[in-house]
Amino acid sequence: MKRLNAYIDKAFEDIPNSEQTERVKEEILRDLEEKVADLIEEEGKSQEDAINKVIVEFGDINEIKQELDLPENSTRKKQEMARLNLGFSMWGSLLVIALSVFVNFYYTPHVIWFIYPTFAIAWWPLSMFYNWYRKKVEDKS
Incomplete structure (x- = not known):
């Protein structure tokens, strides 16, 4: 799951750290980890394949950045x-x-x-x- 952490950190690198930003990052990370676990259990994918699929399906983070209203x-x-x-x-x-x-x-x-x-x-x-x-x-x- 280090790869998911790195992906989220990279996506939020241009946003200043605040409590709101950290909460959003944790929530997104938790959701992505749950999706990875579901893909591994339900579809029998390997962890690497599940992480790749979750990252591709996650898409663009710009909408989330705009909603933060920083x-x-x-x-x-x-x-x-x-x-x-x-x-x-x-x-x-x-x-x-x-x-x-x-x-x-x-x-x-x-x-x-x-x-x-x-x-x-x-x-x-x-x-x-x-x-x-x-x-x-x-x-x-």
Whole structure:
């Protein structure tokens, strides 16, 4: 059963240790050991085959990690949202700047005025970059 312990430890290695995490790990380990014992008794499988089958049937642990509702998950979600906001602001500002360049050169090619709104529009992605970077630094500490 050391292999099951190693499998569960590996699956939970990126989650900080807490009482809730330890309870969930113990419960999962107990369930997996019961399934292994059932497969050995009922189907006559060897211990190695039963462990392999239980691990394959267990599947992905991401749903369990999300249900734990750890602070790490919420900070990761906030950091992902900040990155998404940064990307949206960059594309949005580029499109607005491109529109102002087009309007400038199409209607008034002899006067270059698109630079002025470009500086104003550039603050949007800069503020989103600051927000993303701040969340990234907070996540590390």
